[in-house]
Amino acid sequence: MRITIEEPAVAAAATNGKAHTAAAAAPAAAPAPPSRSATPPLPPRPAADGDEPSTVYEPPLQEAVEITNKRSSDILHDPTLNKGTAFPLDERERLGLRGLLPPIISNMGVQLERVMKDFYYGLDQIPPEEIGSGITREMERRWRMLQGLQDRNETLFYRVLVEHFAEMAPIVYTPTVGWVCTNYHKLWRRPRGMFFSAGDAGHMASMAYHWPQEDVQAIVVTDGSRILGLGDLGTNGLGIPIGKLDLYVAAAGFHPSKVLPCVIDVGTNNARLLEDPLYVGLRQPRLRGDAYYAVVDEFVRAVTSRWPQAVLQFEDFSIEHALPLLERYRHHHLVFNDDIQGTAATAVAGLYGALRALGLPPSALAQQRVVCLGAGSAGMGVVSMIADAMVVQGCTPEEARRNFWVLSSRGLITSSREVIPSNVAPFARPEGELEGATLLEVVRHARPTVLLGLAGVGRLFTREVLEAAGAVCERPIVFAMSNPTSKMECTAAEALEATEGRCVFASGSPQDPFEFQGRRREFGQANNLFLFPGMALGAYLGRTGTVTDGMFMKAAEAIPELIEEEDLAAGLAYPRIKSIRDISAAVAAAVIAAAHVEGRVANANASAAAAAGPEALLRYVKRMMYSPFEYSSLAYRPLGQ
Ligand SMILES: NC(=O)C1=CN([C@@H]2O[C@H](COP(=O)(O)OP(=O)(O)OC[C@H]3O[C@@H](n4cnc5c(N)ncnc54)[C@H](O)[C@@H]3O)[C@@H](O)[C@H]2O)C=CC1
Ligand SMILES: CC(=O)C(=O)O
Ligand SMILES: [Mg+2]
DSSP states (O other), X not given: OOOOBOOOHHHHGGGSSSOEEHHHHSOSSOOOOOOOSSSOOOOOOSSOTTOOOSSEEOOOSSOOOOOOOOOHHHHHTOTTTOOGGXXXXXXXXXXXXXXXXXXXXXXXXXXXXXXXXXXXXXXXXSOGGGGOTTOOHHHHHHHHHHHHHHHHOHHHHHHHHHHTHHHHHHHHSTTHHHHHHHTHHHHOOSOOSEEEEGGGTTTHHHHHTTSSOSOOOEEEEEOSSSOTTSOOOGGXXXXXXXXXXXXXXXXXXXXXXXXXXXXXXXXXXXXXXXXXTTOOSOOSOOOOHHHHXXXXXXXXXXXXXXXXXOEEEEOSOOHHHHHHHHHHHTTTSSEEEIIIIIHHHHHHHHHHHHHHHTTOOGGGGGGOOEEEEOOSHHHHHHHHHHHHHHHHTTOOHHHHHTTEEEEEXXXXXXXXXXXXXXXXXXXXXXXXXXXXXXXXXXHHHXXXXXXXXXXXXXXXXXXXXXHHHHHHOSSOEEEEOOSSGGGOSSOHHHHHHHTTTOSEEEESSOOOOEEETTEEEOOEEOOGGGTHHHHHHHHHHHTOSSOOHHHHHHHHHHGGGGSOHHHHHTTOSSOXXXXXXXHHHHHHHHHHHHHHHTTOOOOHHHHHHHHTOHHHHHXXXXXXXXXXXXXXXXXXXXXXX
């Protein structure tokens, strides 16, 4: 078994039983002020390095032992017993903590360093420019405040989130969640969710029983390898399942105690994290090939054995593994991949919404000419599902495929490329058609009506590209879907300015409204948050066994129905996210209805509701949703008191 024990030389002295000073127990190097270009200089640190300590540590005559009857999270939530990441392996195993803490076993020296950095520099230890623009100090402050509330009182936290969803989603979800993941090891306070690592091989099934809840209905898991457009963040990626599951509760009414965020730590190739003494994940390069799949297989077996009815959402797996993992499990397990399937259905929903906003019928989808920048998990999922939707709207698969131009980092993909993945090949343009052409050349040549950005790189929809899109199409549909804000292909303002306000714009991360040409402009959010909470709720309530393409298609068709008429007139391609509970309920109902037609609904109540018609089904779904508007009683009270 491999568990990494972090023992910085100076901190190790704290455990060797000899008298030593607090200065010796402090980290070797005082935290260096973080580099920053745009932010003001840090205030001077009050004590210089090597200052005399104020106390001298004398070891006790007897080794301190505390015996406790508590187990598992009761220990982590007891401040007198909790040691955070410093629990040694034997205590983790005996006390049911294995899996509830990150795989690294650190000690007080490392913990002290984290605390002192926070003490001296507070939020300033994390320069926002590390993850680009879009995150302000105020957003950081709000995230900390909400985090504190969630740790104290989840009912109140979710009430606040439900009532103020549009304001708070950018704090618990994208873009702030990107900052949280980048800095998770520095922000670390108390664990939320479960950690399964390559070092846990052979133990995962028993670790699943360390989770204190008997009934888990939904699990979101990442391996941290492609967190939003921020790349490999290792175990820090757990912030994403946490944020996604916050939305499961707030948007789809899963009970907060019945959702489980998980990370599978197979190492990281992020050199910055590997070198950071505060990093809490395995310090090894990522596993690949059979060794990688063995870890994920064991995880899936462990959680599906303990919670066989739970929906399992795969999130932010890199392109190398995302599709293979989906194909590995989707035919036998209640799983879906949010980035491939959820994003695809979100894009289809947005295109139907945009067509409505442009006064066109759904059948017009089959005539759209689509340029997609990014041929990864999300990009190809989106392209494939739009093509399927075009077929639903009456064209042949062959005609549908001719409507696409797909670009990767090497430009336009044509069939003359030496290596083309099998899911990309059907969309490669014919040999000789502008092989490797730039986005600008492709836009001028293909004359698209739809421009999709899923490259995860940043501002690739330049003014020239957007002007070209506005020149070849009167009302281009522009979806800059990459996250977080710093990775979006363009901002709403850039898209409107370059197209003289004519485009229908939506983006993966939210954009604030603003005045343009004397009119207030607002924008839809082309984000899979419209899909995954309702998809999971429908699949869970229906006990559908697997999650099919048909269920995603019906979910996508349900969403544009919920755009208000006045918002359509204002050019919005998506409903407003403040209605997220109604949207998620409608998605869940559409999912159950589709599964019912496919004969997959194993839950008799859901099946009866589906048989009774759309209104009865929607009523049933809404009645099954948890609402945080009242506390549940924890003491027996006779009726009427
Ligand atoms: N709005 C939403 O709901 C969602 C947004 N996304 C975002 O989509 C982005 C991509 O995610 P994945 O597809 O999973 O990543 P990926 O790594 O699988 O794919 C990235 C693709 O972009 C291409 N690319 C990279 N640099 C490029 C360049 N300079 N020009 C053209 N293409 C380039 C790559 O060749 C690759 O095909 C991320 O930023 C992610 O946050 C992903 C899922 C949902
Ligand atoms: C939204 C999302 O799932 C992503 O950007 O990866
Ligand atoms: Mg994602």
